[in-house]
Amino acid sequence: MAAAAQMAAAPVTAAAARALDWLSGAWEAREDEDPRLAVEALALSALCRLLCGSAGGAADQVDRAIGRAIAEPAWAASSLPGSLVAAVGALRQRNGFAASAGRYLEALGALSADELDGAGRSGESNGVLLRLALYGVAPSPPRAPAGLHRLRGSAGEVRRFASEVEACSAFGTAAVADEPAATLLEGAAIAAFRVYDLPLGMRLLRAAAYACGRRRAAGLEFVRRSQCDDGSFGDYDTALARLRARGDRNAPLRVKLPVTLQALWTLAELESPRFRLVRSALMDRGEPPSHLRNDALRADPGAP
Amino acid sequence: MRFTTSAGRQTLVERLPAAPGSVFRGTEERTRVLAGALTWLAGHASLFDPPQEDEVFTAAPEHIVPGRSRKAFGELGLALRLAHRVPALREREDIQSLTKAWLAMARRRNIFFDARRRVHLVPLMAVALAVMNDIDTAPDPARRALQAVLDRRFLDRTERSAWSQVDIRYYFDALGLRHGFPAPDTLLRRSTLLTLPALPYAQRIDLYAITHLVFHLSDFGARPLPGLARPDLAEIRDYLALALAMCVAERDWDLVGELLAARACVGGGADPVSHFAADALLEAQQPAGFIPDQSWLRGLDTTEERETAEFFAVYHPTLVAVIAVACDMAKAGPGPGAGA
Numbered sequence: 238m239a240a241a242a243q244m245a246a247a248p249v250t251a252a253a254a255r256a257l258d259w260l261s262g263a264w265e266a267r268e269d270e271d272p273r274l275a276v277e278a279l280a281l282s283a284l285c286r287l288l289c290g291s292a293g294g295a296a297d298q299v300d301r302a303i304g305r306a307i308a309e310p311a312w313a314a315s316s317l318p319g320s321l322v323a324a325v326g327a328l329r330q331r332n333g334f335a336a337s338a339g340r341y342l343e344a345l346g347a348l349s350a351d352e353l354d355g356a357g358r359s360g361e362s363n364g365v366l367l368r369l370a371l372y373g374v375a376p377s378p379p380r381a382p383a384g385l386h387r388l389r390g391s392a393g394e395v396r397r398f399a400s401e402v403e404a405c406s407a408f409g410t411a412a413v414a415d416e417p418a419a420t421l422l423e424g425a426a427i428a429a430f431r432v433y434d435l436p437l438g439m440r441l442l443r444a445a446a447y448a449c450g451r452r453r454a455a456g457l458e459f460v461r462r463s464q465c466d467d468g469s470f471g472d473y474d475t476a477l478a479r480l481r482a483r484g485d486r487n488a489p490l491r492v493k494l495p496v497t498l499q500a501l502w503t504l505a506e507l508e509s510p511r512f513r514l515v516r517s518a519l520m521d522r523g524e525p526p527s528h529l530r531n532d533a534l535r536a537d538p539g540a541p
Numbered sequence: 542m543r544f545t546t547s548a549g550r551q552t553l554v555e556r557l558p559a560a561p562g563s564v565f566r567g568t569e570e571r572t573r574v575l576a577g578a579l580t581w582l583a584g585h586a587s588l589f590d591p592p593q594e595d596e597v598f599t600a601a602p603e604h605i606v607p608g609r610s611r612k613a614f615g616e617l618g619l620a621l622r623l624a625h626r627v628p629a630l631r632e633r634e635d636i637q638s639l640t641k642a643w644l645a646m647a648r649r650r651n652i653f654f655d656a657r658r659r660v661h662l663v664p665l666m667a668v669a670l671a672v673m674n675d676i677d678t679a680p681d682p683a684r685r686a687l688q689a690v691l692d693r694r695f696l697d698r699t700e701r702s703a704w705s706q707v708d709i710r711y712y713f714d715a716l717g718l719r720h721g722f723p724a725p726d727t728l729l730r731r732s733t734l735l736t737l738p739a740l741p742y743a744q745r746i747d748l749y750a751i752t753h754l755v756f757h758l759s760d761f762g763a764r765p766l767p768g769l770a771r772p773d774l775a776e777i778r779d780y781l782a783l784a785l786a787m788c789v790a791e792r793d794w795d796l797v798g799e800l801l802a803a804r805a806c807v808g809g810g811a812d813p814v815s816h817f818a819a820d821a822l823l824e825a826q827q828p829a830g831f832i833p834d835q836s837w838l839r840g841l842d843t844t845e846e847r848e849t850a851e852f853f854a855v856y857h858p859t860l861v862a863v864i865a866v867a868c869d870m871a872k873a874g875p876g877p878g879a880g881a
Contacts, residue, residue, distance in 0.1 A: 389789065389821045417813035424786020430741040431791070453783060459741040 248461065249504040253288035255468030256281065256497050257295050263469070263493070264302055268486040272311035275303050277494040279310060279334065280319040283326025284501050287517055297330070304333040312341040317363050319498060321370045322518045346371050362403035369407060370519040379411030381418075382448070388421050395425055396437070399444040406447035408515040409506060419449030423456055430459050435471055435496050439503040446507055457507045460500055469493040470500035560876035564805045564815035564869050568876035570823055575866045578859045579635040581830030582617070586642045588852045589617045594654035602658035607665050613856055614652075615665045618643055618672035620860045623761055623867040625676045629875040630867060644677055653683035656690065663690050667712035674716055688718050697721040703732035704750040711757035725758055726768030734758075734766070735773060737780050740787055745796065748784055752799040755781075755806050761864075762806035762872045778809040789818045794825045795834045798861035805868040822862065832858035 260281055267274070279300065286296035303310075312320050324338035345367060368376050382405045387398035399422065406413045422445035429438035442456040463470050473492050480488035505512050565571035591614040597605060621640050624630040631637075647669060656666055667687060673679045690696055691713065697720045701709075707729075710722040722728070729735070732754050738747045755777075758766050766774065785800040797818050804810025826832055837854040841847070870876075 385817070388817075389824065395790070417817060420782055420814045421786045421789070421817060424783055424788075425790035427740045427783070427787045428790035431787075453779070455740045455783060458739065 249288055249501065249508050250290070252461070252464055252468075252504060253285040253501055254295075255464065256470070256501055257285040257289065257299065257468070259465075259468030259497070260285070260494075261295065261299050261302070262467070263490050264299060264306075267306075267490055270306055271487055271491075272307050272309060273314040274487060274490050274494060275307040275310040276312055276315040276323050277319050277498060278303050278490070279323035279326060280315070281494060281498045281501070283322050283329075283518065284498060284505075284514070286326070286330075288501060288505055297332075300327075300330065300332050300334070309337055310334060312338070316495065317366055318502075318514070319495065321366065322498075322514070325370065325519050342371070362400040362408070365404040365407060366515065369410070369515045373520045375407035375411065379407065379413050380405050381413050381415050385415075385418055385421070388418075388425055392437070395441070398422075399440050402444040402448050409443070409447040409510075409513045410516050410520075413448055415448045416451070419445045419451065422448060423453060426456050427459070430456070435463065436499055439499045443503055443506055446510065452507050452510075457504070460503050460507075463500060469497050471496040560874040562808075562811045562873035563876060564801050564810045564865070564873075565819045566816035570819060571866055571869065571876070574819070574823055574826060574862050575630075577826050577830035578832065578862045578866075579633070579639070579830070581859055582856075582863070583635055583639060584829075585852055585856070586639060588849070589614050589643070589856070590646050591650045591652060593650050595651045602655050603660060605659050606661045609853055611652075611662065611665050613853070614643075614646065615668040615672075616857065616860050618647075618669055620863045620867070622672045622675050623864055623871070626761075626763075627867055627870045627875070630870060640676055644673070647673065653680065653686060656683060656686035660690060660696065663687060663696060664709050664712070667709065667716065667718075671712045671715040679716065684716060684718070687713075687716070691718055691720045694721065702750075703728045704754055707732065707754055707757045711760070724767075729754070729758055729767055729769065734777060737776070740780075740784060743784075745793070748788070748796055749799065751781075751784070752796075752803040755803040759806045761802075762808075762868050766807065774807065778804070778807055781807065781810065782812070782814050785818050786814055789821050791835075792825070792838060793835055794822055794832050795858040795861060797822050798832065798858055798865050802861065802865035802868045805865065805872050808872070811873065826862075827855075830859070831855040832862050834858045 260278060264278055282296040282299040282303075289296070310323070312324055315323070320341070323334075324341050327334035327338035328342070348367070365375055368374060382398065382401045384398050384401050387394040387401075402413070402415075402418065402422070403409075405411075422441050426438045426441035426445060429435075429441060438456070439460060442460070445456070446452055460470075463472065465472065469489075471493055473496075477488050477492060480492070485491075502514050506514065560568075563571065565574070591611045617639070621636065621643055624633075624636050625640070652669055653666055656663060659666075666683065670679050670683055670687065696709075697706075706722050707725065710720065710725070710728070713720045713722070723731075733747065733750055734754050737751070755766070766777075769777075781800055781804050785797065785804065788796040788800060801810070801815060801819060801822070804815055822832065832855065834854050834857065836842075837851065841850045841854055843850075
């Protein structure tokens with residue numbers, strides 16, 4: 238939280254306030270109730286609350302609007318980072334979703350070590366993210382990523398390398414100092430931006446920052462300049478028009494919520510190396526509730 | 542040096558370090574890229590043959606434009622010119638053989654024919670004449686013809702980008718011809734080298750502009766970029782590194798070669814990013830020795846005869862790989878065990 242407070246004057250603060258305005262309006266304009274979208278909306282409001290500080294009142298209003306529409310968010314249906322940020326945010330705020338979020342986190346807390354590691358099937362960083370969120374510890378000491386050759390492979394291989402960097406650095410909370418990997422990841426991020434794969438580009442950009450404290454302007458500027466007049470991120474006018482023509486409802490929220498969440502996450506971490514989402518949004522909450530205490534899992538499995 | 546074979550592809554199992562300052566990880570990697578490229582070029586030398594210039598009657602001389610065939614011929618000449626700057630390359634049999642073939646084509650095709658009226662061909666004629674000037678003898682009539690065109694005061698006074706002016710000026714300078722192009726440091730200040738285009742939006746042509754500005758303003762690494770302050774040089778070096786990483790991710794092997802060569806030219810490029818990119822280039826090199834471009838990787842246009850289509854899709858990245866090696870060896874030295 239301290240790092241978030243230090244960012245009060247950072248451009249990301251203004252960007253987050255604008256994003257929150259967009260979320261408020263877009264939520265009111267939704268055409269269908271969607272419990273999965275509710276998770277992502279809660280995650281975005283939680284992140285904006287972190288980044289805006291005193292503007293938290295607006296985030297509370299958004300949370301209440303979501304609460305009036307959705308009784309039970311589909312916690313497990315969203316991306317893992319978004320679900321965790323939303324659930325932990327609800328617990329912190331002790332709002333109407335706190336009980337539901339507690340049950341979700343309790344279910345995750347009941348996972349065995351093997352099951353947690355299994356959560357890394359789609360990328361080993363998921364297991365690390367869960368351990369950080371649930372127990373505040375990474376499963377092993379930081380190490381340099383070893384799979385650099387994957388950056389010469391398919392898009393899937395590139396994602397696996399990004400996941401490895403996320404895991405090795407505990408999502409940027411531990412230094413791994415790998416300058417070549419950082420430059421190559423940043424290059425891959427820009428290549429992703431050039432084909433407008435924003436989620437991949439932003440993930441690679443964050444991984445580049447985790448691999449090396451130094452950052453270049455190119456990627457950061459691209460993300461910054463992707464914010465639209467309405468406060469959301471990503472220029473998707475054509476895609477949204479196509480979805481509307483197909484009768485797709487809630488398209489603006491469905492397309493832009495995850496991108497806006499990722500963009501603010503990326504901006505915040507790139508603007509201030511002291512800000513790390515997992516630390517500010519997931520770990521800085523004191524001792525875990527009693528139902529999440531699992532000494533076997535809290536212990537570092539890599540330790541003797 | 543030993544290699545193992547894995548899934549039909551050789552994998553290096555032992556490495557010699559390249560000379561310090563090389564953009565290649567080791568001498569063996571650099572030599573393999575070069576040897577493969579030269580093998581393919583030698584096998585396809587006849588496809589670089591330009592038109593028989595004194596038999597081109599289909600258009601008025603002023604309307605004859607270079608086209609891909611003349612361009613390819615000129616670029617092969619440029620690669621050979623740069624190879625001849627490096628003793629270890631100049632002495633290679635394959636370089637000597639290609640050089641003889643290129644010079645024979647130049648003479649047989651009468652490439653400077655009607656230079657005083659074929660004004661659109663003059664820039665490529667200047668390239669070819671500069672090549673001959675360095676590796677053989679530049680024919681005086683051709684030199685006089687190009688000077689006559691320049692003295693008419695239009696070629697160097699038309700509206701062109703700084704990139705285009707730098708490119709053309711470089712070859713006229715190499716030939717010692719009089720012209721009215723602005724000084725190199727002036728052109729550099731007018732170019733995108735000091736206002737680098739944002740990489741997420743830059744088009745491929747913008748990146749070619751950057752590499753060509755570096756090549757010609759630095760005489761392919763033989764001299765520093767003119768009038769450049771140290772912070773500007775640092776920014777250019779950093780930009781080239783990031784652009785290289787981006788092009789590796791895009792599998793754009795033509796630009797990977799160009800950027801490796803550019804990094805060799807400006808210095809500061811002997812780092813793990815270049816080594817990673819050079820390794821990727823080596824992996825992309827096909828068993829026949831050529832380096833594929835993006836159109837080859839996507840699948841060639843089948844409306845054209847296969848051999849011709851493939852040649853024009855891959856000759857440029859293959860030549861660029863040779864240029865990258867030549868620039869690297871000129872700058873970093875041959876390295877242990879390198880040479881013919």
